[in-house]
Amino acid sequence: MLALGDFNELEVARAVDFGLYLTSDDGDLLLPGKYVPEGTQIGDRLRVFVYRDSEDRLIATTLEPLARVNQFAALTVRDVSQVGAFLEWGLEKDLLLPYRNQHRDLRPGQRVTIFVYLDDTSDRIVASAKWERYLPDAPFPGQAGDAVALFVADETDLGYKVIVDGLYQGLLYHNEVFRPLRLGDTPTGYVRQVRPDGKLDISLQKAGYDEALDAADTLLAALRTGGGTLPLSDKSEPDDIYRRLGMSKKVFKKALGTLYKRGLVQLLPTETRLLSGE
Incomplete structure (x- = not known):
């Protein structure tokens, strides 16, 4: 099956004036000419990202998006409309963040942490700023003192909410931060403690x-x-x-x-x- 919102290896079926058609189980889809690697021949296999264009047609690109389906990312708002905010994610068509998936109103130029998912109803790739919903309920398997990979997701009065090892929610208190941080930064952190609710207190320094x-x-x-x-x-x-x-x-x-x-x-x-x- 074609993986919408992710990379696929597809075979070049035929050439047209405006690009190449690639074959898949869901039918042929277009790779526009400006994305065709030089020297590509019929029968070659290409690694392409598959999404929907402005007319909801499946389309391929060799561009690298800033986020794929089932990934977290911090993206910049390009525009706001009646349906939601549109986020820059490295492709020609911006990523939609519907109003129902927002915590607060957004404005162009603002940065926001989102989770990218495939909407079951519309079969479209969309974003949600309610990223906490997409973290699993599984308990953190480590212990205090462990080094962990962080993703800075939000700033609150207490400190920074961080995603730990891509799976768990943690808090990095302001008094533990001694350098500028912005949404999307990925520093190494250290677990201070595992709280009774399963969330983690994090530090940027070893204890x-x-x-x-x-x-x-x-x-x-x-x-x-x-x-x-x-x-x-x-x-x-x-x-x-x-x-x-x-x-x-x-x-x-x-x-x-x-x-x-x-x-x-x-x-x-x-x-x-x-x-x-x-």
Whole structure:
């Protein structure tokens, strides 16, 4: 069966003035000429993305969309109409986010996290901003301290809602964030705790001693890159520390202490120096 909203490998059946027709179990569909790879011959198999054009006809493209069916993505609103918002997703025809699938009204230029799915009634590819509905109910199989892949999905008063390992919902509290984040970012995170409701508290830093060791390695590398001197000390402003090293002042001071105890650095009022020989 043809996978609508995903990539398919299809055979070239015939050529026409405006492109190629590819054969499938659901009938032949057009690959417009501007997407035909140079040198393509009848009988070749092409990897193409299949969706519906503005007239609801199945059509193929070699363009790579920003999201496929059953995927999460953060997309930009191109336009708003009476039926919903239209999202830029890398193809000629924008992706529809119907009003019924929105939490709030959207405006052009705004970024929104969505889940892409195939509507059973219309057989169209559509988006939903109610992405939480599409996360499975299965409990997180790991434990506190685990490294996880994050997808930044939304910002709230408490912090950032994140999708963890593509399957679970977590919260990254504002006081755990020491760098700018935007919807769609995919940093590595660490599980702080698994809450009774199954949701996860997440941090961008490793907890405890591991965090200090990682930060110490980062600081040591920065000192070496800077010729042995870094214009930061334990009196420096948090913003200056973050801008240079991407870590909080608290973590920076732990890293300083770790290197000082190893006898690797000299601590001065306005800078840190790498001791000779290191």
